Amino acid sequence: MSIHTSINQQWKTQVLERFLEILKAPYGDFQAIWNFANAINDVESLKQTVELLLQHPTAKYAFQNRLVLESVDLEQLHTLGQGTLGYAYSNHMKTNNLKPIKQPVIENDYTYLMFHLTETHDIWHVVTGSDTSMAGETKLQSFVAAQLFTSRFSFAMLAKNLLKTAVEDLELAPLLMDSLATGWVMGKQAQPLFGIQWNKLWDTQVAELQLQWNILSLN
């Protein structure tokens, strides 16, 4: 066995171990998700994802300038008109008892990729019209998979949800498949959302953003 094959085997073994771990964890167990992401996201596929994203001007500009949301004041956003991105986002965060995440040190394009995706995850929830139920998370995960195109993590998380449902919640499996199919088609049809400066769009109507970025509501 060559060294390369051996490393590859070790990687696969670890990925499967982490997969079983996340399969057994309750939905939304961030530690298990984080461990799994770290296990499955190899540099090669992350590089592919970054390169694909860099082909789009919005994403390229974001990478070059390492754009982040900066300070987000949920209370202030909640005073904006109903239907605006700011109001809808703050409402989503409050309803789900969520807080904007803290910015880590961004060392390279891969850390930026992961941070930007994590930081804007709940904005994507809002603009894709996905709630935080298992079906909503799956629809969004599938949308993300279509947008990133080479994210091992996104595809594997979908596989995890599907298997978990088949074994533990069979009656939800058809709904999960609907969400998976819908998110995939929506994600392919929409413009690439990576790198959008959402913090300049709080005042804009969500419906207008959906029209602008071709985020079609399919469910």
Added chain:
Amino acid sequence: MSIHTSINQQWKTQVLERFLEILKAPYGDFQAIWNFANAINDVESLKQTVELLLQHPTAKYAFQNRLVLESVDLEQLHTLGQGTLGYAYSNHMKTNNLKPIKQPVIENDYTYLMFHLTETHDIWHVVTGSDTSMAGETKLQSFVAAQLFTSRFSFAMLAKNLLKTAVEDLELAPLLMDSLATGWVMGKQAQPLFGIQWNKLWDTQVAELQLQWNILSLN
């Protein structure tokens, strides 16, 4: 821990063991597929599937009479006109070096369910326009999942394909997702195909059958 919980845990453990086994096996390893099907198909979900199918007259009649294809003469079918079901089916079988399977003893509705699905699997390939590539098999598996609606096995096989692709063949993952979404939508739109007496339809054009059973070509 109650006896029920303990049995449930044992079942889950075995399902996951078999899942890892099939994940590591090459595509189309029938022994691994068979082991996995036996592990994951519990009586309760099979019962649900049978009950759902019995709501449709075609399936009900097939269950009541335990209809099978009977002897299939591929050579004779190959003499039928191009575009007929018989020609297309025999061509598919020959091209893929496949032979009709032998009929086992059919003891009950569950054995009939599994045998009929296995026996007509390649006819479903033909009428859904799915080839035997990984993408084609996934499209058909997703179509079957939509038609059976409560088949743990179908959903879990899709999860297996998705995870296997994410880990081993990342560049194929988008195609797999396309197939999965397409098969699901097609399977929901089509009339229930379970129990159709295909052996009375060898002379009929495939296109006519697709129209009759609302099998829309979406790829």
